[in-house]
Amino acid sequence: xxxxxxxxxxxxxxxxxxxxxxxxxxxxxxxxxxxxxxxxxxxxxxxxxxxxxxxxxxxxxxxxxxxxxxxxxxxxxxxxxxxxxxxxxxxxxxxxxxxxxxxxxxxxxxxxxxxxxxxxxxxxxxxxxxxxxxxxxxxxxxxxxxxxxxxxxxxxxxxxxxxxxxxxxxxxxxxxxxxxxxxxxxxxxxxxxxxxxxxxxxxxxxxxxxxxxxxxxxxxxxxxxxxxxxxxxxxxxxxxxxxx
Ligand code: ZN
Numbered sequence: 005x006x007x008x009x010x011x012x013x014x015x016x017x018x019x020x021x022x023x024x025x026x027x028x029x030x031x032x033x034x035x036x037x038x039x040x041x042x043x044x045x046x047x048x049x050x051x052x053x054x055x056x057x058x059x060x061x062x063x064x065x066x067x068x069x070x071x072x073x074x075x076x077x078x079x080x081x082x083x084x085x086x087x088x089x090x091x092x093x094x095x096x097x098x099x100x101x102x103x104x105x106x107x108x109x110x111x112x113x114x115x116x117x118x119x120x121x122x123x124x125x126x127x128x129x130x131x132x133x134x135x136x137x138x139x140x141x142x143x144x145x146x147x148x149x150x151x152x153x154x155x156x157x158x159x160x161x162x163x164x165x166x167x168x169x170x171x172x173x174x175x176x177x178x179x180x181x182x183x184x185x186x187x188x189x190x191x192x193x194x195x196x197x198x199x200x201x202x203x204x205x206x207x208x209x210x211x212x213x214x215x216x217x218x219x220x221x222x223x224x225x226x227x228x229x230x231x232x233x234x235x236x237x238x239x240x241x242x243x244x245x246x247x248x
Pocket of ligand 1: 012014041066068153154155
């Protein structure tokens, strides 16, 4: 079976549809595994939720998903993120709010634990260092863990001596999820932050055990124009073209 790993769509419909087209072009998948933050920052929160719901999927809650429906205080958001979140809240339909409110913070499926941030702190922790990865391996029971939140594609592997290795994921390069436990981040669909502005996602093939990252060019300008039209913060508009 093939599964699409999607994280941090962030209401970027142009990026999301480009990724969906790319998945189709590659022969499709059985199910989407979505790692949270469907909304926040971007100009199309409701259309992105509606589109995701058309597909067979599972999804965990991200910090922006919860903040947009008032389940997480905005005090911990930076001013631009908080502004975008308040704007997002006004765009959501009752059906969207009900859906976001139904998302669990942790999903366990087969060999995988799925969270937005980290298994230790599913909503908030940015899992980006070997030190935090090492501690987080103790916080989930399955062999593998899938995370989002940092918008950077990577794998942390737990080595025999208990230490952690960092493996960067690049476009079209496959990684076998083998004997060692791993924490995998497929990067961000709607707001990549690794210096590559193309949308990032991965396909996991359970038959071969390979996870493969894909980068997809999309119409960044179309998203930026909508953001400007809706008076979303310029810093959020500009960062899309830099992938930072
Ligand atoms: Zn995010």
